[in-house]
Amino acid sequence: MIEKATATFEIQAINDLFILLIDQDQGKSVTNAAHRVIDVLEKLVPEGIGHRKVYYKDTMGRIDQLKVKNRRFDGFAPCSESQQRTIIEMKGGDCLVCGEYEKDLINGFCQECQKEHGTLIL
Numbered sequence: 001m002i003e004k005a006t007a008t009f010e011i012q013a014i015n016d017l018f019i020l021l022i023d024q025d026q027g028k029s030v031t032n033a034a035h036r037v038i039d040v041l042e043k044l045v046p047e048g049i050g051h052r053k054v055y056y057k058d059t060m061g062r063i064d065q066l067k068v069k070n071r072r073f074d075g076f077a078p079c080s081e082s083q084q085r086t087i088i089e090m091k092g093g094d095c096l097v098c099g100e101y102e103k104d105l106i107n108g109f110c111q112e113c114q115k116e117h118g119t120l121i122l
Helices: 034-044 081-089 111-117
Strands: 007-014 018-027 053-057 063-069 072-078 092-094
Touching (some): 018 081
Antiparallel strands (some): 053 063, 063 072
16 A cells, blocks of 8 residues: 555556556545646656656546656646547556566456565555
8 A cells, every 4th residue: 555545546557658547446536636637647657757647437437538748747638438448458568577578457457476476556
């Protein structure tokens, strides 16, 4: 666990273009804890969020963007239906621990690192 738990989410995709979070509907929502979620991602993702866009799937199944400016949360932006479909199709990415590519990330980890590190509650 990293500092105070406020929102529980899974990192379903991380690549050079974007990070996709899935709200786990426990504690505060990603929407209501957006500032904290971005702060945690900045610490968790090697080299920070950088130029990547941060998207999240809320508890209603909608995907929208958490805008980031100067490494801080800067508001929300809606995604079109076609953007939502494209983002879901592009899941997977590099493991946050070992850096190996994994098609089906589990909370940002490859399967092997997930077994070793367990689930993060952020």
